Amino acid sequence: MELLEQIADQLEKGQAATVAQLTTEAISAEIPAAEILNGGLIAGMDLVGEKFRKHEVFLPHVLLAAKAMHAGMELIKPLLMRDGVRRVGKAVLGTVRGDQHDIGKNLVGIMLEGAGFEVLDLGTDVAPERFVEAALAGGATVIGMSALLTTTMPVMREVIELINERELRGRLRTVIGGAPVTEDYAREIGADAYAFDGVSAVDRIRDLVAGGPGLLGGP
Amino acid sequence: MRRILDIPVEGILPSETAILGQQGVPPTASSLEPLLAVSRLGREDMAAHFLGRGILVQVSVTEFSTQYKGCGGNDSRTPLGEIFPRAEALFLFAVTCGEAVTVRIAEHFADNDYPLAAALDAAASLAADQAAQWVQDLVEAELSMAGIRYSPGYCGWHISGQEALFAKLKPEAIGLRLTDSFLMDPLKSVSGVIVFGPPEIHRFRDDYSFCAECADHECRGRIASLNSRIDWET
Numbered sequence: 001m002e003l004l005e006q007i008a009d010q011l012e013k014g015q016a017a018t019v020a021q022l023t024t025e026a027i028s029a030e031i032p033a034a035e036i037l038n039g040g041l042i043a044g045m046d047l048v049g050e051k052f053r054k055h056e057v058f059l060p061h062v063l064l065a066a067k068a069m070h071a072g073m074e075l076i077k078p079l080l081m082r083d084g085v086r087r088v089g090k091a092v093l094g095t096v097r098g099d100q101h102d103i104g105k106n107l108v109g110i111m112l113e114g115a116g117f118e119v120l121d122l123g124t125d126v127a128p129e130r131f132v133e134a135a136l137a138g139g140a141t142v143i144g145m146s147a148l149l150t151t152t153m154p155v156m157r158e159v160i161e162l163i164n165e166r167e168l169r170g171r172l173r174t175v176i177g178g179a180p181v182t183e184d185y186a187r188e189i190g191a192d193a194y195a196f197d198g199v200s201a202v203d204r205i206r207d208l209v210a211g212g213p214g215l216l217g218g219p
Numbered sequence: 220m221r222r223i224l225d226i227p228v229e230g231i232l233p234s235e236t237a238i239l240g241q242q243g244v245p246p247t248a249s250s251l252e253p254l255l256a257v258s259r260l261g262r263e264d265m266a267a268h269f270l271g272r273g274i275l276v277q278v279s280v281t282e283f284s285t286q287y288k289g290c291g292g293n294d295s296r297t298p299l300g301e302i303f304p305r306a307e308a309l310f311l312f313a314v315t316c317g318e319a320v321t322v323r324i325a326e327h328f329a330d331n332d333y334p335l336a337a338a339l340d341a342a343a344s345l346a347a348d349q350a351a352q353w354v355q356d357l358v359e360a361e362l363s364m365a366g367i368r369y370s371p372g373y374c375g376w377h378i379s380g381q382e383a384l385f386a387k388l389k390p391e392a393i394g395l396r397l398t399d400s401f402l403m404d405p406l407k408s409v410s411g412v413i414v415f416g417p418p419e420i421h422r423f424r425d426d427y428s429f430c431a432e433c434a435d436h437e438c439r440g441r442i443a444s445l446n447s448r449i450d451w452e453t
């Protein structure tokens with residue numbers, strides 16, 4: 001098996017130590033970091049993501065794979081920086097003001113990183129202005145918001161209104177999720193996308209970054 | 220009388236398969252070994268950091284009817300709204316797993332140990348619920364009666380109902396507070412009321428407006444288990 005395929009295969013199996021070792025080998029063999037990233041690490045995450053969609057593996061399997069991805073990523077990060085490799089996209093992520101639930105948001109962040117995105121995690125209890133400021137300052141094009149309570153969900157609407165007011169619609173695209181959030185709610189408040197779990201969040205955000213229409217049509 | 224309870228970790232600790240189940244893994248899934256290993260670590264971490272405490276106050280039906288109304292956000296028809304006026308005993312409660320578990324979960328995320336973070340999170344969610352069950356078991360044993368518990372945020376009881384519960388319980392004494400958005404801090408906490416009375420008051424059909432959106436219809440199992448838990452003949 002080719003080295004990058006081996007990386008993908010071991011990553012899918014959640015073998016962090018082996019992934020680290022194979023990544024080191026790939027670096028020594030002077031395989032460009034961008035190829036290790038795409039053909040090895042992200043390819044492996046895509047494999048496990050595909051199995052997850054088919055219910056062949058479950059969340060903890062995906063997290064073991066993500067941990068292995070991280071082990072490889074740490075090794076190639078300096079090289080990606082050196083080579084000026086552009087990431088797939090950049091997203092700001094946070095749990096909205098008044099809410100402390102962060103496991104779901106963290107899982108979405110992990111999956112996005114696994115898909116090659118750069119993630120700026122603002123943590124929990126994030127005010128609307130902070131979402132927008134952080135996205136602008138960090139050059140992110142996607143804002144992901146999480147809420148686990150019906151009482152904190154309305155803050156998502158505030159963020160979208162702020163984006164509209166500042167005429168940033170289209171430049172900053174929004175995706176929302178969390179237990180009480182639905183696709184209907186996303187439409188109602190004018191979000192660009194909704195996802196019910198981390199794996200589908202990656203799909204939706206890939207679409208948005210590629211200029212896809214989103215829920216309301218048109219970037 | 221307001222009672223403060225220390226909840227022992229024994230009997231609260233979820234099994235490794237339960238931890239996986241909470242994360243959506245069916246017991247029949249293949250290649251479970253590595254997952255069970257992570258669950259085991261999560262369980263041990265839970266045992267080391269669980270600081271379970273509970274608070275319990277008995278209230279009268281009259282008092283509860285004011286508390287239940289809360290700030291008026293409840294559905295017009297709810298099971299609890301129809302059951303509690305016929306109750307023989309009502310107990311407000313709040314339980315928490317403590318702050319340390321939540322801190323620990325965040326630490327595992329920060330260490331990029333995602334599987335362990337998620338396992339501990341799942342274990343703590345189960346433990347919070349189990350802690351509420353522990354309090355209920357305690358009262359059931361004392362009263363020789365089976366009860367059913369309800370929580371604000373479920374079954375048409377608005378989440379803001381917690382404000383009235385907290386005003387009575389004052390759970391700051393167990394390190395638990397309610398934020399303006401009705402979030403309990405620490406996160407792994409549960410609040411509600413335990414309703415006691417003859418079995419017939421507890422029976423209802425889950426065809427309320429909000430039942431359509433409910434994924435698990437857990438109420439069915441809870442009603443069914445009443446009979447097995449207490450010998451009503453005595």
Ligand code: B12
Pocket residue numbers: 101103104105107108143144145146147148149150151175176177178179180194195196197198199201343344345347348370371372373374378381401402403404405406407408409410411
């Ligand atoms: C486990 C659980 C608990 C546990 C742990 C809570 C916690 N999360 O830490 C315990 C038992 C402690 C608990 C307590 C309570 N809970 Co609770 N709980 C749940 C439950 C069953 C699962 C939540 C969970 O952890 N899921 C696992 C994680 C990984 O999933 P997730 O956070 O949803 O994230 C995923 C997706 O939503 C999505 N996602 C999340 N964020 C984002 C962001 C973006 C951008 C995208 C794209 C996607 C995305 O992807 C994530 C990964 O797959 C939900 C119902 C449900 N089925 O979701 C109720 C639920 C959240 N709880 C609810 C309630 C009411 C409560 C209580 C108020 C009850 C009470 N009175 O005691 C308390 C409040 C606790 C507090 N601190 O304030 C309600 C909240 C709704 C409301 N009315 O506001 C829910 C929705 C149940 C219901 N009634 O339908 N709860």
